[in-house]
Amino acid sequence: MSKEEETNLPCPGCGNRDLKRLISRVAYHVSEGERLEAFDPNKSQSDSFYKDSRNIGLAAKKRAQQMGADLGSGFEAKLEKLRTDPGSVLMDSE
Numbered sequence: 095m096s097k098e099e100e101t102n103l104p105c106p107g108c109g110n111r112d113l114k115r116l117i118s119r120v121a122y123h124v125s126e127g128e129r130l131e132a133f134d135p136n137k138s139q140s141d142s143f144y145k146d147s148r149n150i151g152l153a154a155k156k157r158a159q160q161m162g163a164d165l166g167s168g169f170e171a172k173l174e175k176l177r178t179d180p181g182s183v184l185m186d187s188e
Contacts, residue, residue, distance in 0.1 A: 147177045
């Protein structure tokens with residue numbers, strides 16, 4: 095379909111030809127490094143921040159980064175497990 099044909103399309107519901115293009119919601123990927131860089135532990139976070147499992151451990155990683163400490167692969171493994179299945183970490187500690 096050509097651009098000209100697109101601009102002449104009628105609305106399937108009402109037949110009106112004065113249509114406007116709407117941009118739907120978009121999503122973009124933010125790497126963990128970018129999230130870590132932007133994270134401010136002193137700033138109050140919204141409820142959606144706490145509902146996003148990718149943010150689990152962000153404060154610990156940010157603090158370790160500030161101190162120049164390497165938390166190691168064990169920390170990363172535990173963090174990944176916590177992010178994917180939080181209940182399993184509680185079971186493991188009992």
